[in-house]
Amino acid sequence: VKTFLVTGAAGFIGAAVARYLVGKGNEVVTVDNLSTGYKEAIPTGVEFYEGNCQDEYLINQLEKYDFEAIFHIAGQSSGEISFDNPIYDLQTNTQSTLLLLKLALKTKCTKFIYASTMSVYGDAEKLPVNESMNIEPKSFYAVGKIASEHYMRIYQNYGIRSSALRLFNVYGPGQNLENLRQGMISIYLAQAINNRHIIVKGPKERFRDFVFIDDVVNAFILACENLKDIFCIYNVCTGIKATVEEVINIIKNNLDFPIDIIYKGSTPGDQFGIYGDASLFKRATGWQPRVNLEEGLKKMIAWAINR
Ligand SMILES: NC(=O)c1ccc[n+]([C@@H]2O[C@H](COP(=O)([O-])OP(=O)(O)OC[C@H]3O[C@@H](n4cnc5c(N)ncnc54)[C@H](O)[C@@H]3O)[C@@H](O)[C@H]2O)c1
Numbered sequence: 001v002k003t004f005l006v007t008g009a010a011g012f013i014g015a016a017v018a019r020y021l022v023g024k025g026n027e028v029v030t031v032d033n034l035s036t037g038y039k040e041a042i043p044t045g046v047e048f049y050e051g052n053c054q055d056e057y058l059i060n061q062l063e064k065y066d067f068e069a070i071f072h073i074a075g076q077s078s079g080e081i082s083f084d085n086p087i088y089d090l091q092t093n094t095q096s097t098l099l100l101l102k103l104a105l106k107t108k109c110t111k112f113i114y115a116s117t118m119s120v121y122g123d124a125e126k127l128p129v130n131e132s133m134n135i136e137p138k139s140f141y142a143v144g145k146i147a148s149e150h151y152m153r154i155y156q157n158y159g160i161r162s163s164a165l166r167l168f169n170v171y172g173p174g175q176n177l178e179n180l181r182q183g184m185i186s187i188y189l190a191q192a193i194n195n196r197h198i199i200v201k202g203p204k205e206r207f208r209d210f211v212f213i214d215d216v217v218n219a220f221i222l223a224c225e226n227l228k229d230i231f232c233i234y235n236v237c238t239g240i241k242a243t244v245e246e247v248i249n250i251i252k253n254n255l256d257f258p259i260d261i262i263y264k265g266s267t268p269g270d271q272f273g274i275y276g277d278a279s280l281f282k283r284a285t286g287w288q289p290r291v292n293l294e295e296g297l298k299k300m301i302a303w304a305i306n307r
């Protein structure tokens with residue numbers, strides 16, 4: 001039996017990765033501070049340490065494990081929120097990475113996979129973005145994620161084999177519908193269901209690259225199975241751009257009650273439009289996104305309505 005550390009398993013992506021690993025007969029340990037996650041969301045069988053990944057005392061307690069791999073997924077995941085308290089963002093998203101890399105080194109765990117973000121690109125001059133393009137992060141959140149990537153690159157020199165997955169907009173069942181400052185689809189869907197209207201902050205022509213949760217779980221697993229001797233950064237995206245308007249129309253068409261759409265304001269640090277090229281990741285691991293937006297949104301809406 002192998003043991004994995006999956007940080008953030010009370011959250012959307014961490015819980016899904018942990019559930020997959022437990023389902024395959026592995027042991028999973030998680031650290032989560034329940035800031036946006038829920039204890040009840042932690043999959044059955046996962047050993048839970050409640051606390052901060054930037055807490056050295058807590059992380060030191062994990063030295064007793066012989067981890068096969070570390071998936072560092074816990075984090076403050078909103079660009080918007082990072083403007084409220086940039087220092088907290090640095091601690092939660094970057095200091096945590098450094099401590100976990102140290103843990104990996106100390107415990108001779110040589111596999112490390114990190115949840116980075118497409119936010120690092122900022123307003124890309126050329127689309128779709130690929131990993132060799134210039135980056136210009138527009139939020140404290142994105143700056144912290146980039147710093148984490150560089151820490152990983154340096155730790156590769158000590159034998160910690162690692163990859164950073166630059167996740168684009170992840171969506172699907174299990175996403176937090178209470179946090180209205182994080183996740184474009186979850187924000188719209190929560191408003192549509194709870195208030196029968198959607199407030200759109202910014203123009204409807206904005207676009208994103210939406211990737212379904214099951215495809216993201218698969219991305220983490222394949223990344224772990226295909227680590228290289230050099231630190232790798234991969235886009236995890238579909239390569240398909242979907243506008244805000246398209247998303248809203250799919251939501252509208254799949255609800256059996258009418259909703260109003262209200263356009264007002266904008267979000268600081270928000271990117272206008274971005275979509276990505278995942279060919280590097282596909283070549284390196286054989287990964288393919290399998291669920292298209294319409295299909296994925298239908299699954300998510302069914303889940304959200306029946307919760
Ligand atoms: N959802 C997306 O579209 C997306 C896109 C790009 C990157 N990411 C990254 O993926 C990761 C997971 O995102 P998610 O959508 O599952 O968010 P989420 O908020 O559902 O999950 C994050 C989990 O981490 C926990 N957490 C936060 N800070 C912590 C800390 N310092 N110590 C311990 N636990 C902590 C939270 O309580 C929560 O359970 C984040 O690092 C995020 O930046 C997400």
